[in-house]
Amino acid sequence: MPPPTNAFADLLLGQAGREPGRRLLWGPDGTTWTYGDLDATSARLAHALAARDVRPGDRISVQLPKSAGLLALHVACARVGAVWCPLNTAYTDREVDDLVADADPVLVVRERPVRGVTTVALAALQAEAESLSPAYDDVPRSAGDPAVMLYTSGTTGRPKGAVLSAGNLCFGARNLATAWGFSRDDVVLHVLPLHHAHGLFVAVHVTLAAGGALRFHEAFEPGRVLADLPACTVFMGVPTHYTRLLSHPGLDRTAAERVRLFTCGSAPLLAATHEAFRERTGAAILERYGMTETHMIASNPLHGQRRPGTVGPPLPGVQVRIVAGPAGDSASDGSPGAAGVAVHDRGVADDSSSGATAPGAGEPGGIEVSGPNVFGGYWRRPELQATEFTPDGWFVTGDVGRFDADGYLEIVGRAKDLVISGGLNVYPKEVEQALDALPGVLESAVVGVADPDFGEAVVAAVVAEPGAGLDPEELRRLLRADLAGFKIPKRVYVVEALPRNTMGKVRKDVLRDQLA
Helix, strand or coil, X not given: CCCCCEHHHHHHHHHHHHCCCCEEEECCCCCEEEHHXXXXXXXXXXXXXXHCCCCCCCEEEECCCCCHHHHHHHHHHHHHXXXXXXXXXXXXXXXXXXXXXXXXXXXXECCCCCCCCCEECHHHHHHHHCCCCCCCCCCCECCCCEEEEEEECCCCCCCEEEEEEHHHHHHHHHHHHHHCCCCCXXXXXXXXXXXXXXXXXXXHHHHHHHCCEEEECCCCCHHHHHHHHHHCCEEEECHHHHHXXXXXXXXXXXXXXXXXXXXXXXXXXXXXXXXXXXHHHCCCCEEEEEECCCEEEEECCCCCCCCCCCCCCECCCCEEEEECCCCCCECCCCCECCCCEEEECCCCCCCHHHCCCCCXXXXXXXXXXXXXXXXXXXXXCHHHHHHHECCCCCEEEEEEEEECCXXXXXXXXXXXXXXXXXXXXXXXXXXXXXXXXXXXXXXXEEEEEEECCCEEEEEEEEEECCCCCCCHHHHHHHHXXXXXXXXXXXXXXXXXXXXXXXXXXXXXXXXXXXXX
């Protein structure tokens, strides 16, 4: 019988065992690390976490800026078998308090304390670890054990922690590394946050799985990106990054000639942006589709036609079906998808085993996903299993899409109200609650509208209380006390009334058209 292993830690540190002296990281502060450095530093931090009685399955909430130390702490967490719970660095203390209360961690790593929870600064934890052993016997974990919990969309205002297993993460990273042709020779220019699935699951895990290297930028700045592109082979970004690169005079074919792969995700990329980038650089951006709950679902091909406006076919081993009806509306028997499905699994175009008729070719419907990439459920939200998963185990994404004749998936829209602005998730209900609490605001509605820079821009309509005078810019200023900057509406409109249907529900489709 083989000895027990920790597959997730092995994924992150495999190259350390093969080539410990190989360059891994250029940090934003000038730090340079090898894979051996990551191995030793994460081992010391793992000992420090164990000394604090962190045990397998315990949650660790982390709110820290991008750094080599943060990466080492992530790996250390995997080595002790704890669950990594990263928090957006833009969150206010109130937002952090809410999420920490939900996650119930044994430890928070953050500069400022969180009331009622043991909190330690990263520098203090590093000091505790400095004299400890650079070798650590990783705690054995199975593929089904939880490894990471990220908070994702919710329209009720209550957070949802998506719990991904070691198996989900290992499958997703290796699957994507193969699909995108990653190797030990790749250098990824990393401008994404590490608290987001794009920056962590896709950019970091895939690179480490392939034994490649990372060049960390603390944030996206076009001039710095263009200066470092010649030393890199891969750039991963969101639509905002590409529109801003296009506005920089330094973007040309020479700047991009060594980069073999430009990818875009986290928000829709306008076809015009795709074409403009190709004209300037000669490179076709590869669009893909994933979610926090599912890792990566579909991708335009590395070799083959990359079609603007589509996210390509499903990745190997991942099944995607389009459910007849608006975004997978439940059938009369209460089972989502009973109205009919089209199943795509690397060329399997239809599954008639359901006994139902698939939507017509090219017709939109709800997107549902199945495969080893799909998470098992939300943290302490068992009631969502019946609404977020079908009776036969498929995850209901809440997105609307359709396949073309060649099996390329197009994302038509979202049934949920989630707005993705600049690659970051904004939940309208949370912004509406903050607006409604402001003096003089009777009610509000928040929507996302198409934006060439951010993919989607957060826009709000507010109705004033009788006799109240509202200043849109003052409302935006007041919101900054309770909301992270990326959640603040780009524009606020004062309106006489919100459009409603006969049942009194706000017609956000109408409002979106009015505010676009």
